[in-house]
Amino acid sequence: MPTDFDDWFVREILVHERALAQYLQRCWPHRDELHDLRQEVYARVYEAAARNRPSSPQAFLFTTARHLMTDRARRGRVVSIEPVGDFEPSNVYLVDDVSPERWVGARQALKRLAEALDRLPDRCREVVWLRRVEELPQKDVARRLGISGKTVEKHLAKGMRLIADHLYGGMPPRDGEAPAWTATDEDDGDARQQAD
Amino acid sequence: MHDSRRIEQAAAEWLARRDRGDWSPYDARALEDWLCASTRHRVEFLRLQAAWREAGRLQALAAGLPGDEVPPRGAWVLGPVAHATHATHAHDVAAAGTATPMRARRWRHALAAGVALVATGAALWLGWQLGGRSEADYASTLGQLQTVTLADGSSAVLSSDSRLHVRMTRGERDIELLQGEAYFDVAHDAGRPFVVSADGRRAIAVGTRFSVRRDAQDVRVVVTQGKVRLDAPPGADGRATPVSLLPAGSVATAGRSGVLVRSLPVAEAERYLEWRSGFLTFDDTSLASAAAEFNRFNTRRLELADAGVGELRVGGNFRWANLDSFVKLLEMGFPVRAERLPDRIVLHAR
Numbered sequence: 001m002p003t004d005f006d007d008w009f010v011r012e013i014l015v016h017e018r019a020l021a022q023y024l025q026r027c028w029p030h031r032d033e034l035h036d037l038r039q040e041v042y043a044r045v046y047e048a049a050a051r052n053r054p055s056s057p058q059a060f061l062f063t064t065a066r067h068l069m070t071d072r073a074r075r076g077r078v079v080s081i082e083p084v085g086d087f088e089p090s091n092v093y094l095v096d097d098v099s100p101e102r103w104v105g106a107r108q109a110l111k112r113l114a115e116a117l118d119r120l121p122d123r124c125r126e127v128v129w130l131r132r133v134e135e136l137p138q139k140d141v142a143r144r145l146g147i148s149g150k151t152v153e154k155h156l157a158k159g160m161r162l163i164a165d166h167l168y169g170g171m172p173p174r175d176g177e178a179p180a181w182t183a184t185d186e187d188d189g190d191a192r193q194q195a196d
Numbered sequence: 197m198h199d200s201r202r203i204e205q206a207a208a209e210w211l212a213r214r215d216r217g218d219w220s221p222y223d224a225r226a227l228e229d230w231l232c233a234s235t236r237h238r239v240e241f242l243r244l245q246a247a248w249r250e251a252g253r254l255q256a257l258a259a260g261l262p263g264d265e266v267p268p269r270g271a272w273v274l275g276p277v278a279h280a281t282h283a284t285h286a287h288d289v290a291a292a293g294t295a296t297p298m299r300a301r302r303w304r305h306a307l308a309a310g311v312a313l314v315a316t317g318a319a320l321w322l323g324w325q326l327g328g329r330s331e332a333d334y335a336s337t338l339g340q341l342q343t344v345t346l347a348d349g350s351s352a353v354l355s356s357d358s359r360l361h362v363r364m365t366r367g368e369r370d371i372e373l374l375q376g377e378a379y380f381d382v383a384h385d386a387g388r389p390f391v392v393s394a395d396g397r398r399a400i401a402v403g404t405r406f407s408v409r410r411d412a413q414d415v416r417v418v419v420t421q422g423k424v425r426l427d428a429p430p431g432a433d434g435r436a437t438p439v440s441l442l443p444a445g446s447v448a449t450a451g452r453s454g455v456l457v458r459s460l461p462v463a464e465a466e467r468y469l470e471w472r473s474g475f476l477t478f479d480d481t482s483l484a485s486a487a488a489e490f491n492r493f494n495t496r497r498l499e500l501a502d503a504g505v506g507e508l509r510v511g512g513n514f515r516w517a518n519l520d521s522f523v524k525l526l527e528m529g530f531p532v533r534a535e536r537l538p539d540r541i542v543l544h545a546r
Contacts, residue, residue: 003390006242009239009242010242010243010246014242014243014246017243022513029463035200035201036199036200037205038200039203039204039236039239039240040200040236041201042236042239042240042243043234043235043236043238043239044219046235046238046239047235060535081457110253112249113251113253113254114254116251117251118270119267125266125269128251128268129254129266129267130250132251132252132254132255134253134256134257137217138215138216138217140219143527153209153212153213153215153216155213156208156211156212156215157205157208157209157211157212158208158493160207160208160212160244160247160248161205161244163247163248163251164243164244164246164247164248165251167247167251168243168247
């Protein structure tokens with residue numbers, strides 16, 4: 001079912017989610033709208049790129065984000081917006097340095113996954129572990145934990161969302177709360193060399 | 197709930213249902229319809245699907261863990277996996293499940309390296325407590341941040357290469373910033389002012405969030421919550437210096453010639469404190485200042501060979517630990533050439 005284009009989208013666009021989230025957060029004053037903004041940016045990029053794949057996906061992603069914010073600001077949905085016009089193409093590239101995800105090394109990727117798993121609520125974590133790691137079929141997971149199949153499904157759905165958030169660093173952390181990984185990932189530099 | 201959240205939830209439910217094992221052509225058709233209904237549906241589905249696929253790498257973590265129990269949190273980071281780094285190859289293959297042996301081993305090595313990294317570097321803690329009094333020294337090394345909890349429940353984040361001396365008594369909380377920069381989240385205690393002194397300046401708070409930083413010439417105070425009073429003890433001539441009251445959003449620079457206060461939206465003032473999460477933020481900043489910032493955090497120095505290079509303006513967010521990438525970007529976007537030496541990188545005009 002996944003098409004080449006979908007793979008391209010995951011590989012070239014979604015990997016920049018943390019940088020995108022930070023960029024949106026920096027420019028947009030209403031935090032409760034960030035999730036919606038992000039989704040619309042992705043949708044716009046997906047549609048435009050399906051017609052014509054951009055040669056520089058990350059620059060295109062940021063340009064799309066900027067245009068979307070400008071549109072919304074113009075529609076009067078916000079009072080003030082940072083003069084985003086400052087973000088020249090070369091600057092956009094610089095901004096993206098926040099998250100050169102493709103350089104993130106194996107060590108970090110696995111560390112982040114382990115963190116993502118550990119941050120899940122207890123039962124959710126058990127379900128994810130048994131299904132995704134032990135690869136037990138859902139109904140065996142249910143039997144093993146003594147819960148209904150429907151509950152297993154619910155926990156999985158929740159686990160998927162939380163893992164994606166942690167992995168891609170999608171949504172900005174709440175006020176004053178640093179993302180869990182920032183304390184331990186100052187090893188970007190050397191991690192890069194073992195990236196695969 | 198915003199629509200976007202509902203869509204994300206629905207995408208997750210589709211994935212979980214498809215994972216159930218009784219997926220029929222009819223279901224596949226229904227999913228396809230849902231995906232086609234809106235591009236938002238599709239992108240959210242792709243996003244969760246990719247993350248879930250990625251989560252399959254967790255199988256590498258299972259290798260080396262005993263039995264089929266769900267391991268306790270953190271077990272693999274500090275426990276069996278790290279120790280299992282030198283486990284025999286055959287065991288790896290058996291335990292790694294669907295992960296290829298090569299990959300499993302690589303993960304393991306990578307993880308062990310991570311553990312070693314976490315174990316290095318800790319604060320110097322020389323505290324003692326004597327009947328309500330406590331005194332402690334804290335220090336961070338170059339390139340490290342240090343978060344510490346003080347005796348009164350306040351917390352401080354020491355920036356790279358910084359030192360604090362903390363003295364708590366029943367009536368006072370005295371913190372001396374001996375070097376570098378620190379951010380304080382002050383526990384509310386109206387009866388005991390929280391006083392941070394640096395180079396003859398004092399920033400006084402009751403319960404608030406702010407940072408104090410020492411530079412060669414001046415002291416900078418950034419307030420992100422509450423109010424801070426900035427003053428200096430009376431000079432030798434007995435004359436008191438003017439007092440500045442800094443509300444949230446203030447960025448005050450106190451130098452020999454006085455105090456300059458800029459009032460910014462709080463979110464903007466917070467940018468001055470992004471070093472806490474590993475970033476330096478520049479906004480039309482001269483490359484000379486940017487280099488000085490990087491040098492506060494790294495042993496490998498960034499030097500500018502020409503004055504003209506120092507005047508280039510840069511903007512953006514950068515990981516202070518990732519000097520290499522900053523320099524690479526400079527080379528791409530600016531007329532500079534980097535000369536990479538073991539202990540420093542020198543930028544030349546090109």
